[in-house]
Amino acid sequence: MSLWVDKYRPKSLETLSHTSRLTNLLQSLAVEPRDLPHLLFYGPNGAGKKTRCMSLLQSIFGSGIYKLKIDVRQFTTPSNRKLELNVVSSPYHLEITPSDMGNNDRIVIQELLKEVAQMEQVDFQTGSVAESGGLAHRYKCVIINEADSLTRDAQAALRRTMEKYSRNIRFILLCESMSSMIAPIKSRCLLVRTPAPNTLETIEILSKVAKSERVSVEDESILKLISESCDGNLRKAILTLESMALNNEMALKTTSPLIRPDWVVVILKMTNRIVKDRSVSSIVECRSTLYDLLAHCIPAKVIIQELAFALMKEVRSDEHRLGVITWASVFDERLCLGNKPIYHLEGFIARVMCELDA
């Protein structure tokens, strides 16, 4: 009972789709679970990092890994503030999302992980898993989601824990980009790059899903359209497929309109306005749109990225494209350094308008 994304998510290493080389590597890791190194999965959003990670754990610990529960843990900061963190855990692993804690993630890393690491796992399990010596249960796995949002302090706190307690604990870090991970962490982990599926692979997966859900697909071109619009984000692609199927009476025609999230539609509309009408009045309109987007929880970085790529498609001449991308990078930097996104987003629009006029 859930979305197709969850319904057709592979649960074991054997059923993993796309990038079979990586699957082979993971399988070889699972053969000798005692020697599992710390892992660092990195790759774009929706490429299947988490799915791979869970499948790997499944092949090591058995399907008990999917018996999940959520605990609320309390931590106290040195300044006596109480923090609450949701910890998802199974008998064999637990996972945390330190970015929920903001700047206090160091405390979570220190307290929670030490507590876990200092406890030895006792293995009462027998049966198929015991064939591998039962030693797999000597350690507990800790998954850290969005590891790239860990602060430097927290990463530093992680360093020593990774070595000192490696007998009892294994880390699996998941992140989109490795650039913000400090080098000592990288050197302690086995780096696993998880690439996004290419268009062909996406189409294949989509048609498989469509077939088992009895969605009639008139032509593969519509699937191609979906997968291209999703840029290798498999989650987005399957979600789009489902919403399009439901809106088109379970039959996809080549003419069916592509469904996009509202915020993307709004940004595309704004792009059109920027290209067509370059005036102060349109800046004012863009400003209100930007305020709206920001208030609807769309991060400023996502807005500028989406806007820049939409402009690149819209603009014809190469010089203008160069201008757009240059200014996008300049203002992206400003977004990072400052903390008043509305100034910079509007500044970007004004600059681009200037550039297109020249």
Place this chain on the structure above:
Amino acid sequence: MQAGVNGMLGDSMLFGAQQGSTLSFVAQNGELVALRRKKKSGSHDTSWRHDETYGIDINQLLDQCDSHSGNSKDVKLSRPTGNLSGKLWTEKWRPSSFFDLVGNEKTNRRVLKWLRQWSPLVFGEVLPTKGSNQWRGANTRPQDSPEHLDPLQRPHKKILLINGPPGIGKTSVAHVVAKQAGYSIMEINASDERAGPRVKDRVHNALFSNTLDERPVCLIADEIDGSIESGFVKVLVDIINNDFKATQRLLSGAPIKSKGKRQRKKAQGQIMTRPIITICNNVYASALEKLRPHCEIITFQRPSENAIVERLFHVCHKERLHMDKKRLKELTENFQGDVRSCLNNMQFLATLASDTDSSGFGDHLKDMTVPWFKICNQMFQKNPHVDVKYQFEKLLRDVETNSNYQKIVHGCFLMFPNVKYSDQGLRKPSVAADWLYFNDLMFKSLFEHNGDLLRYNSAVPMAFFNLFSDIANKDDVRTQHNEFEQREILRRNEDIIIATLRRTSPGSQIYMNKKALTLEILPLLDHMIAADFSKVRNGLVKNALFSNMVSAITGFNLTFGERVDTDLPRITCIEPPFDKVILMNEKRVKEVFTKRPALLNVVSAKVQESVVRKRTIENAKTEKEDLETARKRQKSSLSKPADYFRSQYANVQKKGAPLYSEQEATGQSSQEHIKIWIKYKEGFSDAVRKNVTWNALWE
């Protein structure tokens, strides 16, 4: 009850001996009326009544007023030395009587009225009640005035909270009024130690013990919003709570005669018998959250300009400072009614310029602040008659003295598209963006380098002046500051997203995060749920659609609710209302109110149906399993056929109805355990639909 009160306080001054001082009789309406005997003057210690500051003895006050003119001569003579002695004018001219108070007399009177309500308790004096017998006793309290419900005749709310902007005389009013009502003042302000236990001792000493000074104490807690919640405010709240408990006990224990009272007095010595006045600037400060409900809140407005000017003129006159009323008016305008700053500045002017001619005064006015929105508007208004350089300098000075750079810059940012200026394309807005970036960087130093770089922000508004100022802009532009609203919406939306995330099962929660939920999952989920199936004819397809929708909804654990925030009739919507977060396209937003409720009604029915079906199936399954296991057990344990049947018979008798119905029909199978809901169409059309239980159909 009154006897009890007297005993409680142990105050001989209050009502004297119990016998003899009151007379009681039954009135025509059957009420017991207690009369108090008129006191002979001089029989009690009433020396405080002759205190010059107490009471509204109008003759005495008028005399004082007259004597002011006599005083002024002294002032004139002593003025030069007075200034040298270093006493601030704000202290020197602090009002000392009720008539000196500047400002809204009504609020001042409210403070006085509140304080006077304590008089029956503290001074044992009977308040004159309007249009009724003056000698009406405590037992016949009028029902219509709730503040008299207190057994001790105290005001309903025991703490007075005065709030208002700085410099308009809140402290002065409190002091003057308390003095006027005959209290001696105990002040606790931010300069005192206000950590919990220490301040507790002080407050308790002040409130619950008698002073050697004949006048009772009134506690004035100044600048209370600066204190921390756990400290001073908690002490006050505790006092109120103890008092409430003690009062309740007093009320319930009232019938008991006075002998027991004496002993109990020590145990419950927490009854508040003295007024507390608290003063703060910001009544909504988080520290005051707990205190506010117990307080009578009086908000002070800025006094009218004329009233201030009158007062200042009076001071000028006394201090031999020659200033005409027009100047004074300018001064008050500049300080937006802050009397204290006005006086401070006047003193400054007086000491600086021995001969205070108007030109010198004009120069010194320059160092006073101009409100930020005025500055913003001035940034865009070029004055053709004044040299640009001079105007620039003047504005820069204004900006620097205002020092609220962030507000000014943001105001400029909001305004610049609405003003006229000459430009080639959009060159100027893009240059302005660079300056705004500079502003952002400088502002960040607030968090990193102790705000060292903040001062450079004064350059940013000047950049706006250079870029956008024009002669054509003459009128002030009004902008609304919508930052705050935006932040509120953002916070609400974030909460909705977290709530949605929390609802999902852990199995799917691990595969998503907040970002993916906002950017990908929820927008598309919204499309799925809102799919238009009204035109679908094919039943198979329709069923497939429904099953997918239902599984999506149950997967996210969504429920259906009703929204009432529109003026339209109630409409069905999804709970949590994530559509508020992700809908931005106007067309689709409109759809939420028009098309969607009808569709959602059908979907919600389907969801209910599936839930019920699932439950019945599960129940039937468990029941079957139970039966089967029972049978197996019996089969294995009982060997003889006769025994078997006997046991079966017993089993049937034991189990009774459920077993029978199970065999009868599957639909009715478990009447006792399951509620079956039936869609029942009343009337010809679908107009009326309601859920009916199975039993209702059979009745």
